[in-house]
Amino acid sequence: MSTPCCFSFFNTAKATPATPASAPVPACTHSDKPVPAEPHLPAAHDHYNPCFQSTGASHAPMDAELPAYTAHALFSSDARDAIKAAINDAVPGLTKLSMYISDHPELGFHEVRAHEHLTDYLEEAGFEVERGYKGLSTAFRASWKRGKGRVFGFNSEYDALPTIGHGCGHNLIAVSGVAAAIGTRAGMQKAGIQGEVVLIGTPAEEGGVGKGVLLERDGYKGVEACMMIHPVAGPGVKPGMAAVTPTLAVNTVNVEFFGRAAHAGGVPWDGINALDAVNIAYSSISALRQQLHTSDRVHGIILKGGEAPNIIPDHTAMKYYVRARSAAGVEELTKRVCACFEGAAKATGCTVKHKTERMLMDLRNNLIIAEEYASAMGKEFHIPTLVAIDDWNYAGGSTDFGNVTYAMPAVHPHYAIDSPNGGNHTVAFRDACRTKEAHDYTWKFAAGMACVAARFMQDDKFAADVKDWYDDNTKVKE
Numbered sequence: 001m002s003t004p005c006c007f008s009f010f011n012t013a014k015a016t017p018a019t020p021a022s023a024p025v026p027a028c029t030h031s032d033k034p035v036p037a038e039p040h041l042p043a044a045h046d047h048y049n050p051c052f053q054s055t056g057a058s059h060a061p062m063d064a065e066l067p068a069y070t071a072h073a074l075f076s077s078d079a080r081d082a083i084k085a086a087i088n089d090a091v092p093g094l095t096k097l098s099m100y101i102s103d104h105p106e107l108g109f110h111e112v113r114a115h116e117h118l119t120d121y122l123e124e125a126g127f128e129v130e131r132g133y134k135g136l137s138t139a140f141r142a143s144w145k146r147g148k149g150r151v152f153g154f155n156s157e158y159d160a161l162p163t164i165g166h167g168c169g170h171n172l173i174a175v176s177g178v179a180a181a182i183g184t185r186a187g188m189q190k191a192g193i194q195g196e197v198v199l200i201g202t203p204a205e206e207g208g209v210g211k212g213v214l215l216e217r218d219g220y221k222g223v224e225a226c227m228m229i230h231p232v233a234g235p236g237v238k239p240g241m242a243a244v245t246p247t248l249a250v251n252t253v254n255v256e257f258f259g260r261a262a263h264a265g266g267v268p269w270d271g272i273n274a275l276d277a278v279n280i281a282y283s284s285i286s287a288l289r290q291q292l293h294t295s296d297r298v299h300g301i302i303l304k305g306g307e308a309p310n311i312i313p314d315h316t317a318m319k320y321y322v323r324a325r326s327a328a329g330v331e332e333l334t335k336r337v338c339a340c341f342e343g344a345a346k347a348t349g350c351t352v353k354h355k356t357e358r359m360l361m362d363l364r365n366n367l368i369i370a371e372e373y374a375s376a377m378g379k380e381f382h383i384p385t386l387v388a389i390d391d392w393n394y395a396g397g398s399t400d401f402g403n404v405t406y407a408m409p410a411v412h413p414h415y416a417i418d419s420p421n422g423g424n425h426t427v428a429f430r431d432a433c434r435t436k437e438a439h440d441y442t443w444k445f446a447a448g449m450a451c452v453a454a455r456f457m458q459d460d461k462f463a464a465d466v467k468d469w470y471d472d473n474t475k476v477k478e
């Protein structure tokens with residue numbers, strides 16, 4: 001299966017933390033200690049040293065008001081403590097869930113067991129759950145509502161990669177969404193916030209554009225802003241840091257050339273060579289590459305090159321990914337790439353068919369949400385978060401959450417875990433996503449999302465700023 005998704009931004013540039021190097025160390029001090037090899041987490045009933053503890057601050061009354069939104073303001077302490085306490089309480093169960101998903105990897109649109117376990121968990125936790133959401137048997141929608149108010153969404157992914165299982169850490173993404181939803185609910189309850197928290201379970205990120213399908217089917221209807229987080233690793237990356245950076249939009253193009261078979265030794269002049277068309281197309285695209293912008297990417301493989309050397313190939317196939325900074329840029333670049341296919345067909349006398357799959361759009365991270373998230377992570381957890389939404393030095397991979405960021409104000413931070421022997425899409429990263437340390441980071445970054453969600457529901461000024469920024473900078477004008 002093809003996998004155009006995921007990230008390499010930490011490999012392409014050195015991240016500069018938004019917080020100075022002299023910033024306080026993370027509150028979770030055990031994270032900074034060398035972590036012994038620990039391929040498996042302790043069972044849920046074992047002692048689990050939580051990632052964060054209550055600050056011990058006295059709890060404010062239920063109806064405490066959040067402060068008016070100002071950039072980098074601290075989040076309300078009582079809502080914040082409730083968020084952390086609720087996630088803390090859920091850690092044993094969520095860890096068990098994450099490890100189950102990691103132990104039972106399922107490919108996109110076939111995440112049957114993950115869907116079942118996640119929805120069972122959410123229903124038991126008191127959420128209203130819709131299984132098999134929008135006609136996708138492994139999608140779901142879980143929600144919790146209090147009064148009338150704004151709706152904030154999270155996404156959980158839980159699909160695996162062929163042969164290496166959860167080499168992209170989607171077991172952690174799955175439970176990060178659940179943790180954020182549980183935390184947000186607790187913050188709403190504690191601070192008397194009205195609104196709705198929605199968790200959408202989105203299948204098939206690795207090549208299926210599941211979120212694109214759900215968007216087309218109105219699966220995000222009513223959701224006013226959305227977040228998800230993704231673990232990453234790479235050389236020189238300090239575990240525990242986070243970043244909000246762009247990803248590239250990508251089109252997948254499937255190509256077939258049709259020629260005419262002939263005896264290659266006897267009557268080659270009777271043949272029309274579909275392999276020659278592949279060869280010319282490949283070379284034409286290689287020549288085109290010199291004229292592309294440095295952030296554009298065109299890369300492909302030959303799926304079929306013929307049956308035997310003594311038969312002039314009459315049918316060949318290729319698959320290409322075309323990436324650029326924006327959906328519009330990908331559309332333009334795809335036309336130039338497809339011209340190479342058509343030119344190759346013309347030159348060889350073949351006919352050609354090319355079909356473009358559903359696009360993964362670039363991430364259009366909302367700056368106001370991103371800064372609020374960085375503020376929450378920095379001031380609450382002493383974790384530096386780089387906000388560089390337009391710095392293309394960090395772009396490399398792609399994600400279907402990009403489609404969500406086009407549709408509404410949304411942010412997709414990455415957070416680094418310790419995986420010295422390999423980054424995303426490796427066995428080493430899969431194993432790193434099973435450690436207690438990786439889970440501890442996940443709870444913190446999920447709590448940060450919950451802080452943003454609760455503020456979005458509570459704080460009119462913040463919500464208005466988020467929406468205005470989306471309207472002015474992100475929304476595609478008709």
Ligand SMILES: [Zn+2]
Nearest residue numbers: 005006168206
């Ligand atoms: Zn991936």
Ligand SMILES: [Zn+2]
Nearest residue numbers: 005006168205
């Ligand atoms: Zn991924």
